[in-house]
Amino acid sequence: MEKQIGKQSVRFENPPYIVSSAAIVGQKEGEGPYAKFFDEILGDDKAGCESWEEAEGKIQEMAANKALSKAGMENKDIRYIIAGDLLGQLMASSFGLIKLEIPMFGVYGACSTMGESISIASMLVDGGFADNILAITSSHFASAEKQFRFPLGYGNQRKRAATWTVTGSGAVVIASKKMAEKVNMSDKNKVHITGITTGKIVDLGVKDSMNMGACMAPAAGNVIIRNLIDNGRKPEWYDKIITGDLGLVGKDILLDIMRSKGYDIADRYMDCGIEIYSREQNIQAGGSGCGCSATMLAGYILKMLESGKWHRVLFVPTGALLSPVSFNEGDSVPGIAHAVVLECGETEV
Amino acid sequence: MEKQIGKQSVRFENPPYIVSSAAIVGQKEGEGPYAKFFDEILGDDKAGCESWEEAEGKIQEMAANKALSKAGMENKDIRYIIAGDLLGQLMASSFGLIKLEIPMFGVYGACSTMGESISIASMLVDGGFADNILAITSSHFASAEKQFRFPLGYGNQRKRAATWTVTGSGAVVIASKKMAEKVNMSDKNKVHITGITTGKIVDLGVKDSMNMGACMAPAAGNVIIRNLIDNGRKPEWYDKIITGDLGLVGKDILLDIMRSKGYDIADRYMDCGIEIYSREQNIQAGGSGCGCSATMLAGYILKMLESGKWHRVLFVPTGALLSPVSFNEGDSVPGIAHAVVLECGETEV
Numbered sequence: 001m002e003k004q005i006g007k008q009s010v011r012f013e014n015p016p017y018i019v020s021s022a023a024i025v026g027q028k029e030g031e032g033p034y035a036k037f038f039d040e041i042l043g044d045d046k047a048g049c050e051s052w053e054e055a056e057g058k059i060q061e062m063a064a065n066k067a068l069s070k071a072g073m074e075n076k077d078i079r080y081i082i083a084g085d086l087l088g089q090l091m092a093s094s095f096g097l098i099k100l101e102i103p104m105f106g107v108y109g110a111c112s113t114m115g116e117s118i119s120i121a122s123m124l125v126d127g128g129f130a131d132n133i134l135a136i137t138s139s140h141f142a143s144a145e146k147q148f149r150f151p152l153g154y155g156n157q158r159k160r161a162a163t164w165t166v167t168g169s170g171a172v173v174i175a176s177k178k179m180a181e182k183v184n185m186s187d188k189n190k191v192h193i194t195g196i197t198t199g200k201i202v203d204l205g206v207k208d209s210m211n212m213g214a215c216m217a218p219a220a221g222n223v224i225i226r227n228l229i230d231n232g233r234k235p236e237w238y239d240k241i242i243t244g245d246l247g248l249v250g251k252d253i254l255l256d257i258m259r260s261k262g263y264d265i266a267d268r269y270m271d272c273g274i275e276i277y278s279r280e281q282n283i284q285a286g287g288s289g290c291g292c293s294a295t296m297l298a299g300y301i302l303k304m305l306e307s308g309k310w311h312r313v314l315f316v317p318t319g320a321l322l323s324p325v326s327f328n329e330g331d332s333v334p335g336i337a338h339a340v341v342l343e344c345g346e347t348e349v
Numbered sequence: 350m351e352k353q354i355g356k357q358s359v360r361f362e363n364p365p366y367i368v369s370s371a372a373i374v375g376q377k378e379g380e381g382p383y384a385k386f387f388d389e390i391l392g393d394d395k396a397g398c399e400s401w402e403e404a405e406g407k408i409q410e411m412a413a414n415k416a417l418s419k420a421g422m423e424n425k426d427i428r429y430i431i432a433g434d435l436l437g438q439l440m441a442s443s444f445g446l447i448k449l450e451i452p453m454f455g456v457y458g459a460c461s462t463m464g465e466s467i468s469i470a471s472m473l474v475d476g477g478f479a480d481n482i483l484a485i486t487s488s489h490f491a492s493a494e495k496q497f498r499f500p501l502g503y504g505n506q507r508k509r510a511a512t513w514t515v516t517g518s519g520a521v522v523i524a525s526k527k528m529a530e531k532v533n534m535s536d537k538n539k540v541h542i543t544g545i546t547t548g549k550i551v552d553l554g555v556k557d558s559m560n561m562g563a564c565m566a567p568a569a570g571n572v573i574i575r576n577l578i579d580n581g582r583k584p585e586w587y588d589k590i591i592t593g594d595l596g597l598v599g600k601d602i603l604l605d606i607m608r609s610k611g612y613d614i615a616d617r618y619m620d621c622g623i624e625i626y627s628r629e630q631n632i633q634a635g636g637s638g639c640g641c642s643a644t645m646l647a648g649y650i651l652k653m654l655e656s657g658k659w660h661r662v663l664f665v666p667t668g669a670l671l672s673p674v675s676f677n678e679g680d681s682v683p684g685i686a687h688a689v690v691l692e693c694g695e696t697e698v
Contacts, residue, residue: 003477004428008452010478051678079353080547088437088496089672090457094550098683103357103547105465108439108455116454120469127476128352129359147437147674198429198452201443323438325496329400334447 003126006230008197008223015192015343016125017180018172019132020073022066023299024059026141026167029287032277037299038168039066045142045167053087056140056169057096059291060085063169063298064100064136071132071173071183078102078173079130082121084113085138085290086165087147088323092138102134110319111216111245112199113137114170114294115338118315119196121174122340131179138169139289148209148324161211161249163273163288170294172302189306195341197227201321203334209327212320213250213273213285219335220246220318221257227314227339228263235265239310242301243337244293244317245273247285272296293317305344313342352475355579357546357572364541364692365474366529367521368481369422371415372648373408374640375490375516381626386648387517388415394491394516402436405489405518406445409434412518412647413449413485420481420522420532427451427522428479431470433462434487434639435514436496437672441487451483459668460565460594461548462486463519463643464687467664468545470523471689480528487518488638497558497673510560510598512622512637519643521651538655544690546576550670552683558676561669562599562622562634568684569595569667570606576663576688577612584614588659591650592686593642593666594622596634621645642666654693662691 005011023038030041040062047062049055060083068074081100083093084107093106109116117135124130142152144165150156175183180190202219209215220243228235235241246254251271258265272293273286297315304310318337327333354360372387379390389411396411398404409432417423430449432442433456442455458465466484473479491501493514499505524532529539551568558564569592577584584590595603600620607614621642622635646664653659667686676682 004479053674053678084457086438087672088674089435089459089670091670091672091675094670094683095675095680098550098552101549103549104685105469105547106457108433108457110438120454123473123476123478127472127478129472129476130353198454200450200452201447203447321438321440321443323436323440325402325437326440326444329402331444334443336453 008226009195009230011195012126014126014177015194016122016174016176018191018302019175019180019183020067020071021172021298021302022063022070023170023295024063024168025295029166029168029276032281034276034300037303038295052140052143053091056092056138056143059169060092060096060136060138063171064097064134067171067173075100075102078132078134080105081134082107082117083136084108084117086144109336109338110321111288111290112317112319112336112338113290115317115340118340119198119338122193122196125174125176132173132175134171134173136169136171137290137294139165139291141165141167144289158284159210160284162284163212163245163247163286164283165289166276166287166292168291168295170298172298191302191305191342191344193340194343197223197230197339199223199337201334201336203332205332207332209322209333211249212288213247214253215320215333216318216335217246217250217253217257219337220254220316223337223339224316225261235263235268238268238312238314240268240270241265241314242270242272245288246271246318247273249285305342308345311345315340315342357575358544358579360544361475363475363526364543365471365523365525367540367651368524368529368532369416369420370521370647370651371412371419372519372644373412373517374644378515378517378625381630383625383649386652387644401489401492402440405441405487405492408518409441409445409485409487412520413446413483416520416522424449424451427481427483429454430483431456431466432485433457433466435493458685458687459670460637460639461666461668461685461687462639464666464689467689468547468687471542471545474523474525481522481524483520483522485518485520486639486643488514488640490514490516493638507633508559509633511633512561512594512596512635513632514638515625515636515641517640517644519640519647521647540651540654540691540693542689543692546572546579546688548572548686550683550685552681554681556681558671558682560598561637562596563602564669564682565667565684566595566599566602566606568686569603569665572686572688573665574610584612584617587617587661587663589617589619590614590663591619591621591665594637595620595667596622598634654691657694660694664689664691
């Protein structure tokens with residue numbers, strides 16, 4: 001069987017399984033509509049640490065350990081960690097995961113990082129290079145604001161198109177079929193990754209870093225359409241098409257882009273950023289950050305698949321490629337998105 | 350054949366080939382002892398751009414295009430780019446490679462990033478997920494000083510253990526056997542990647558960011574020893590064991606660590622950072638940066654293998670995991686290193 005499908009997609013010969021997952025979130029996320037789906041809600045967003053950066057690392061460590069214990073695994077069972085976050089030089093991943101002592105690949109795709117991490121992990125497992133891989137990302141509202149925007153003490157006003165960086169970390173253990181059988185997963189609740197579509201950087205010249213939804217929507221549209229074309233599918237093949245953090249503004253743009261190309265996905269579309277908070281929480285256009293799609297995947301999306309409510313999901317974390325230096329230098333904010341095909345309970349048609 | 354060897358290594362079933370490479374360097378590197386090996390030496394370290402960050406992106410673009418043209422390939426022949434740099438949020442890779450319009454995975458392992466990029470690329474090619482992948486990294490003296498250290502205008506004094514960030518980008522096209530045959534490589538000059546050993550983060554508590562050699566040497570020792578044990582090899586199996594940028598201080602520490610564990614590698618050891626500049630260039634302990642090992646690989650190491658001077662090389666880019674925030678917060682500087690086994694002209698014994 002050919003693994004390379006079309007221009008940008010892969011279909012797996014031996015689809016890897018997601019054998020366990022964990023989502024650790026902060027206080028605000030714990031007050032939102034999905035609170036009951038998360039494994040742990042922090043009582044203190046500093047997680048007992050001295051700095052926000054250290055706290056973000058700590059949350060990654062908690063999510064990693066929780067995912068391992070839920071899989072009944074120890075550190076030594078994991079061949080690679082593929083991890084990333086939004087901080088310069090991946091500081092949360094680098095410091096948070098030291099104690100695990102597992103060979104590590106750091107990855108960065110802004111808020112699309114969970115899509116990148118799962119994509120690479122799935123190829124390495126399908127290719128026989130690892131039996132178990134931990135894919136993990138995080139973000140933290142306060143460490144992100146400090147790095148990308150203004151000191152919190154300024155109390156600056158937020159634009160209506162702005163998004164709120166999710167404090168949280170989501171982790172999944174991706175395993176070969178052999179390993180999935182070992183952890184006693186029944187056929188019914190096995191979420192497996194049957195394919196991926198890897199995004200290109202898309203830059204339409206949007207420069208407003210307070211409107212990341214607009215920056216990312218074209219990249220999301222691009223990779224979703226590529227996934228459909230490469231696989232010869234219609235949107236209806238998926239029960240849900242779920243982006244990472246386009247927010248209210250990006251959602252409208254994406255749906256418009258899709259319609260202009262002849263695809264109507266409105267009836268099966270969902271955005272993790274719009275979902276994770278309620279409109280009453282005063283978070284403007286929605287949640288964002290690597291932790292947004294990662295915690296919604298680990299906490300909610302996988303449970304919907306495992307319970308049989310959904311059978312096929314196109315999970316599309318979305319990233320806005322900016323740095324504190326790039327926007328100060330007046331650069332545009334290019335977008336990137338990576339799509340992952342999740343299936344459960346039904347086989348490929 | 351089992352691909353997973355020992356605790357941290359992989360041996361490839363269908364070793365991928367390096368079908369072309371390109372190294373673009375700055376002025377100082379062009380005045381060093383390896384000048385004649387590089388594809389292009391910039392007349393202006395800003396490469397005609399308005400900022401150093403933009404220049405670093407431009408250098409990546411130049412290296413990518415050069416590697417493609419040397420392979421006789423176009424953008425559409427490359428399935429993935431795996432790219433990284435030292436700047437926050439991988440700004441040089443994100444902006445420099447937009448025009449290529451190739452699906453992209455951003456990676457970060459500090460100055461070990463070329464090792465990580467090649468490792469992932471090799472697994473994806475061996476696994477059949479891609480026929481051609483571009484692995485590329487860069488660094489730039491001025492953008493790195495601006496980000497990690499002091500404004501150049503300060504004219505601050507440099508510690509003797511400090512290293513000088515290389516301005517340059519190295520790129521390699523990693524291809525399947527089928528593709529290597531297409532580009533008419535003869536058996537004699539085919540450098541292939543027969544294995545990798547992936548490093549863990551190693552933190553012995555060194556906090557001196559002006560002595561990165563000391564921070565990275567334990568990680569380098571760790572991954573070299575792991576490579577030898579996993580593969581059941583002695584150091585003599587390799588013609589050269591080459592680290593990325595340990596510099597003069599890190600070199601001594603590494604050789605001591607190796608001796609203390611019963612391995613003497615001094616007679617076949619080389620460090621890209623020590624080599625790339627001459628001692629007269631006033632660069633303290635040596636060169637560093639993702640561009641250091643990448644340009645020395647693309648410019649020099651591959652040529653030594655292709656010409657038959659060396660047959661087997663263990664290439665070990667080394668990284669110091671620090672960020673401007675982490676050292677201001679008083680954190681230690683953990684190290685990581687990733688090893689790649691390069692062979693040419695001889696088959697596995």
